[in-house]
Amino acid sequence: MRLNRLFVASWLIALIVSATTLMWSCSHRVHDIDTLTVSIPPQKFLLDAIVGDKMKVNCLLGNGADPETYDPSMSHLINVEHSLIYFRVGSIGFEDAVIKRIKTSRPDLKIVDTSEGISFITGTHHGHDNDPHVWTSAVNARIMARNMYEAVAEADPSNAAYYKSNLDRLTARIDSIDSAIKTYIAAAPSSTFVIWHPSLSYFARDYGLTQIALGAEHKEASVNELRRQIETAKASDARVMFLQHETDNRQTSIVTAELGIPTAVINPIDYHWDEQMVSIGRSIAGLTDIK
Numbered sequence: 001m002r003l004n005r006l007f008v009a010s011w012l013i014a015l016i017v018s019a020t021t022l023m024w025s026c027s028h029r030v031h032d033i034d035t036l037t038v039s040i041p042p043q044k045f046l047l048d049a050i051v052g053d054k055m056k057v058n059c060l061l062g063n064g065a066d067p068e069t070y071d072p073s074m075s076h077l078i079n080v081e082h083s084l085i086y087f088r089v090g091s092i093g094f095e096d097a098v099i100k101r102i103k104t105s106r107p108d109l110k111i112v113d114t115s116e117g118i119s120f121i122t123g124t125h126h127g128h129d130n131d132p133h134v135w136t137s138a139v140n141a142r143i144m145a146r147n148m149y150e151a152v153a154e155a156d157p158s159n160a161a162y163y164k165s166n167l168d169r170l171t172a173r174i175d176s177i178d179s180a181i182k183t184y185i186a187a188a189p190s191s192t193f194v195i196w197h198p199s200l201s202y203f204a205r206d207y208g209l210t211q212i213a214l215g216a217e218h219k220e221a222s223v224n225e226l227r228r229q230i231e232t233a234k235a236s237d238a239r240v241m242f243l244q245h246e247t248d249n250r251q252t253s254i255v256t257a258e259l260g261i262p263t264a265v266i267n268p269i270d271y272h273w274d275e276q277m278v279s280i281g282r283s284i285a286g287l288t289d290i291k
């Protein structure tokens with residue numbers, strides 16, 4: 001009888017030890033893959049706010065690079081390979097290439113379309129169905145943040161409450177940026193703005209503005225085309241022209257000189273999404289950031 005009890009006790013200890021080992025190795029395995037990958041810095045801004053210190057966010061595109069001509073390097077692809085989830089923006093060209101190249105090594109990689117549920121604008125970009133610049137909108141940023149939160153909470157349910165409170169804080173921040181921009185726009189001298197590349201289509205839609213886009217995509221526009229665009233811009237009451245670092249070329253300086261309206265340099269794919277959005281709103285209101 002005594003021997004029997006001893007046997008049961010030792011068997012129980014063995015069971016507990018092996019169960020603990022099993023639990024430890026399971027949780028250990030989950031934390032080996034604590035990296036998430038996004039395509040562009042504004043997505044990283046949103047996702048960093050949601051995951052806090054629980055996960056690392058790897059971003060394919062560097063600040064200042066052009067998402068429409070970007071070709072991911074091998075090291076970037078390796079980072080995607082070691083990720084738990086890849087969050088694509090949705091309509092950016094290089095994303096299909098990344099997914100195609102990663103499919104063989106990581107057929108199980110979870111791919112989330114961050115733009116799921118967004119109402120798209122079409123016809124602004126040749127060869128694209130949807131305008132890819134979805135993130136230049138507070139309305140869309142709320143949807144993107146929620147999509148990312150849902151995928152992260154599903155992948156790591158033990159921290160879901162933490163992610164949810166971070167999402168709530170982020171959403172409140174987006175709301176306050178949105179209302180700040182509305183205040184600026186209400187006081188703006190004009191509801192029309194000129195831009196070298198149509199990267200603010202969603203911003204214009206959110207705030208009832210008219211975007212006049214000049215130039216051609218990734219090449220210099222033909223003289224006749226540019227002449228027509230300049231006449232349209234001149235006939236409008238636009239009070240600002242937006243330029244982006246990577247689209248600065250010989251034609252932009254000719255156009256800015258001819259239009260004679262203030263210019264503002266923006267970087268819509270900058271990591272500091274909040275600052276960029278506010279800066280765009282202030283420039284339209286003629287407040288600051290203008291040269």
Ligand SMILES: [Zn+2]
Pocket residue numbers: 068125132133197198199
């Ligand atoms: Zn574009």
